[in-house]
Amino acid sequence: MNKWQASFTRCWAMIVKEMWAVLRDPRARLILVVPPILQLVLFASAATLEVTNVDIGILDHDNGPAAREFIQQLAGARNIHALVPLASEDDLAHAIDRRRVLCAIVLGPQFSRDAAAHRTATALAICDGRRSNSAQIMGGYLAQIATNTGAALRGLPPDAPGNGGTITRHMFNPNLDFLHFVLPALVATVASISALSVSGQSVARERELGSFDQLMVAPLRLPEILIGKMTPPLLVGLFNATLYLVVITQLFGVPLTGSVFAYYFATLFYLTANIGIGITLSSVAQTQQQAFLGVFLVTVPMSLLSGFSAPVDNMPHWLQIVALADPQMYMVDVMEGLFLKAMPFAAVLANVWPLMAISAVTLTVATLLFRSRME
Amino acid sequence: MSTPISPRRLRAMIVKESLQILRDPSTILIAFVLPIVLLLIFGYALNLDTGRTRIGLAQQDGGEAAASLALAYRNSRWFTVVESGAVPALKDDLVAGTLRGIIVIPQDFSRQAIAGKGTIEAITDGSVPNNAAFVATYAEGVRREWALDRAAERGHQPPPPIDLELRNWFNPGSISRHFLVPGAIAIVMTIIGSLLTALVVAREWERGTMEAIMATPLLMGELIATKVLPYYVLGLGAMTVCTVVSLVLFQVPFQGSALALFAIASCYLFCALGQGLMISALARNQFVASQIALLTAFLPSLLLSGFIYEISSAPLWVQMVTRIVPARYLIPSLQTVFLAGDDWGLFLPNMAVMLLFGAGFFAITVRATKRRVA
DSSP: OOHHHHHHHHHHHHHHHHHHHHHSSHHHHHHHHHHHHHHHHHHHHHOOOOOOSEEEEEEESOOSHHHHHHHHHHHTOTTEEEEEEOOSHHHHHHHHHTTSOSEEEEEOTTHHHHHHTTSOEEEEEEEEGGGHHHHHHHHHHHHHHHHHHHHHHTTOOTTOOSSOEEEEEEESSTTOOHHHHHHHHHHHHHHHHHHHHHHHHHHHHHHHHTTHHHHHHSSOOHHHHHHHHHHHHHHHHHHHHHHHHHIIIIISOOOOOSOHHHHHHHHHHHHHHHHHHHHHHHHHOSSHHHHHHHHHHHHHHHHHTTTSSSOGGGSOHHHHHHHTTOHHHHHHHHHHHHHHSOOOHHHHHHHHHHHHHHHHHHHHHHHHHHHHHHO | OOOOOOHHHHHHHHHHHHHHHHHOHHHHIIIIIHHHHHHHHHHHHOOOSOOOEEEEEEEOOOSHHHHHHHHHHHHOSSEEEEEESOHHHHHHHHHHTSOSEEEEEOTTHHHHHHTTOOEEEEEEETTSHHHHHHHHHHHHHHHHHHHHHHHHHTTOOOOOSEEEEEEEESOTTOOHHHHHHHHHHHHHHHIIIIIIHHHHHHHHHHHTHHHHHHTSSOOHHHHHHHHHHHHHHHHHHHHHHHHHHHHHTSOOOOOSOHHHHHHHHHHHHHHHHHHHHHHHHHHOSHHHHHHHHIIIIIHHHHHSSSSSSOGGGSOHHHHHHHTTOTHHHHHHHHHHHHHTOOOHHHHHHHHHHHHHHHHHHHHHHHHHHHHHHO
16 A cells, blocks of 8 residues: 555545544434524525515694695505504604604694695604614605605606606616525525534544544544544535525525536635634634634624625725635625626636635644644 | 522532633633624624715716716715726626626716706616615615706706605614614623523533532522523623623613613523523533524524514514514613613513513423433
């Protein structure tokens, strides 16, 4: 047997041992597959920044024709679930305080008279600032309805161009379906959680169980051990990525417009970047508990800085620089690109090379730390 | 068992558990450093107040009106025009993600504008729906304002038929941080209460020290109390640290009373600790416990609690699922105590639900523990 064959045999033995360590417990096997799918389905349905189905309060001091027209337009609006008639200012305050309505519209006694006299009729929308984001989005809808009502009162068609207008075309996702945005992003989030969880335990578990010493005296070279440690999270990650690809395209009907090769190419380097972080944390940790909390401490920032929950452009400048080190930020862009935008390979590569660089750095750090632990 | 609860025994055990926490520096790190780090990240990274969006400008018309409108976009506080050129090149940048939208001022625009018309086109990156909607709204907003200004210059500006004045109670500046930071405190309490407890107690099961304790004359109730109390104190400590950071660093107003905050936090911690103990008693393995805690406590608190995403917008079955997420009952109360003030009519029903959940979790823990040991 030559040198390389021997090395390959040892490496293989290490991989088999590591795979067993991860997959031996039937509950752990279940944990590796079921939650990622659950997360995908549940969170894809929940994570929407749209505001629909809200209740709006109406305090009508006017009761005139213009007010009736406005209320009718509100009642017909797509995003409004119900109109709650309010009797008084106190009633209004109570409805907002107790979160019965997101916004309440106050129509003053002059409303219809002003509208009839072609003066500007003023209405007041009071919104719950504890949910200011939703309130703001709702405010936009309400303003639109007010404009349409005004046009109707003057006998104009709903969105009369008047003096020009804007024709909007939403590319890649014409109906702005939130699901089409969330699902690709979740591939990045969930794959990272599972790769980090598995690789984060790898070294810490050995140390806690005392088998780290055995590993040190085993006739294995450092790269062989590391390849063995990297394989299970990589395989679990690739397995999950395949599962997502099937679920997203078949179950949710969001097509992969980019190439399958690019999907796996990006996923591979995304996983190695995460595994490097996981093994680094695992080498630093004294116990599994510390390793898990370490993993947790990086997972949350990684996901928040990825641009999935809030755009990176909105963050302060120093945080945007921190985000450059976040593999998830590149992966979210690639996934959105591959699923929705038919992203060409060159554009994918522009996001994958930072992943390669992050992988190189984190895996080097992991190796150095692991070596220092061995000595 | 008929032995009464012994205060001496209880005290000894609480001292033991507390020492155990204090001896491990990582626990202190988790209880005080991690919350601050998380709060900073939530406070700074999670900004839903859109700033400037990067757009491209395709000006196909050389006339005066087109140039003046292009200038209006360049000067707009909503957009940064990073590129101008032909549409196909700009579309490539839309694919690459360097632009979020393209404004097209078509040929013939200037001539049409003189006639009081003139239509432009906004092409957005629909892969980020929120941003796309923003670009569409504000592209038209800038255009309309420009058109109105020009009409006013020429002296005929019809007043709008209806003017809707928006007012935000509790958060007049409509600053998203003001409601996100109280939500982040809820997440921190979930981490200490459920995640940390699940992990620590699962380790005791894994190592067999739990059985050793159960062999002592300690009662089940005492055992649970001694496990819970130190983490309750830790959770309250973390909550206090977070509150101070929110008030001092993020300038979030605090309209309610400390008593209300303390009462709400206590009810939630009771529930979160119960959930953590239950997970550890059912899993008895650190890896499994950590993953279950992540999946059933942390992620739902983040995504299904109304913290970021409005619950009423989700499909009905998801709305049903949110009813069993304890944080869903905490977040409205926390946001209220910070931004609106004490409203016990809102707090008490929510607190009752949290206590009820907690009682259920503890009952399951007791059952699971008894059965496994017997």
